[in-house]
Amino acid sequence: MVFTDIDMPGSMDGLALAERVAERWPHIRLVVTSGRRGFRDRDMPDDGRFLIKPYLSSELVQTIVQAT
Known part of the structure; x- marks a missing residue:
């Protein structure tokens, strides 16, 4: 499982x-978060999940469960 924000330093x-993780390790599930609107699960690579900020911890857990 990889959980990342869209906005990262670097x-x-x-x-x-x-996208790189999905290409190299397709068995690893992806959860991407951001405060920006306009993203959806279908915009994520490899059946990843998108979680908009702010989110509750229960929403994060549910999203992780759905991704696996």
């Missing part, structure tokens, strides 16, 4: 990270 954002 040259790679969370979507690029998720």
Whole structure:
């Protein structure tokens, strides 16, 4: 499981990270978060899940369960 924010310091954002993980390790499930609207689960690579901020811890747990 990889849980990442879209906005990350450095040259790679969370979507690029998720795409690389999906390409190299397709068995690893992905959960991507951001405060930006406009993303959906279908925008995530490899059947990943998108979780908009702010979120409750119970929403995070539910999203992780759905991703696995």
